[in-house]
Amino acid sequence: MHQKLLSLLKSHGHLPRGRGRVTGVIALALSVLCLLAALAFHYPSWLTTPELRARYDVDTLRQIMLIAMVAAAVLATWNSILGRSRWLAAWSVAALVATWLLGGSDIRVDDIDAGAPYLGLDWLILGLLGTATVFITIEKLIPFRTQPVFRESWQLDLAYFAVNHLLIGLSLLASNHALVALGLDVREPNWVMALPLWAAILLAVLVADLCQYWVHRALHQVPWLWRVHAIHHSVETMDWLAGSRLHVIETLIVRLSVLIPLYACGFSTQAIDGYIVIVGFHAVFNHANVSVNIGWLRYVIVTPNFHHWHHGSERAAIDRNYAAHFAFLDYLFGTAVRSERAWPDQYGVVGETVPRGFWGQLLYPLRSRARTGEKQR
Ligand SMILES: [Zn+2]
C-alpha cells in the first residue's frame, strides 16, 4: 500500500530525491533526548547537575517528554512510509522502544543521593540545544560561506562537544584542588575583590586571554604540545561546532592555566561565572560561519574573521592570531596576520596527516613521529 502512495507522491513531484534527512535527524535527536531523559529520571544523582535539579518541575518535564516522543514517532513513521532516511527512522524507533521499556514519560524518579559524584548530562543537553539554536540561527542570518548544517565530520565534532562540555565541571573542580595544593587560594581581601562586577568580569577576560595567548603560542611551538593542538587545527570546515574539536589534554591544559590564575587573583565566583559564560559564547562564535563587520573594533575584539585566519592553511596564516578575546594582544606581540585578502581560502593542518576518527585523534599525540609520518612544520 505504501509503495502505491510513494509512487503517487513521486509522480506528482512531491518527493525530490534526498529529502527526509532533516526530519530524520530531528526524529533521531528527539528520540535520543527522550532516552537520555529516561536515564536521567532513573539515575538523577549520577546524571543530573545538582544546581539545575533544584529548578526542575517534574510534571512539566514529563509532558515535554511525551510530546517529544509522539513527535519523534510521527516523523520516523512518516519517513519510513515514504521510504526516506530509513536507517535514521530505524534508530529513532530503537531509541523510542528503549525509552518506553524504561518507563516512558510516566517513569518514576529514583531516589536522589545529594552527595554522589555526577555527570552533568542535563547540563550537556541544555548547552547543546541552546548553542545549536542560537548559532544555527546566526549562521543562517549572516553566513560567510554557503554550507550545510550537517557538513562533513559533524558527527566527530558533536562527540567533541559532548566530551569537552562534560570536562568543564572537572576543570573547575581540578583547578580548585590545584589552587589549594599550590597554596595560591586568596584569603585576604584585595582590590580585585573590591571591583564592581562588570569591571571584574572585563578584567577576568583580559587576564584569562593573556594566559591563554601564551599557552596557545606554546601549543604551536613546543613539538609535543603541537601534536595535541593539531587536532583542533585538523578542522577543514569552519562553523559553530568546529571549535569543539579539542583534544581532552588541550581542554584541561588551557582551562587549568586560565582558571588557576583567575582564582589566585581573587576574582569572585560571580566574576568567574561571568567569564565562563563569555568564553563559552566567544569561543563558539569565533569559529562560526558568519561575517560581521565591526569596523576598527576588529583590532580590539576577536571576530570570526580573525580566528578563521588562525585556522588558515596558507603561509601568511601559520602561527598567527593566537588571541581568543582581545585581538590587540596579537598586534601588541607582533603575531597578527597581515594579508591582502579578506578571508583564508582553506583551513587545516599543513605537512602532516591527522587521523580523522575520535580515537585515532585521542592517541595521536602519544604515537611516535615516525609512525605518523610528520614533517617538520
Ligand atoms: Zn592554534
Ligand SMILES: [Zn+2]
Ligand atoms: Zn580555533
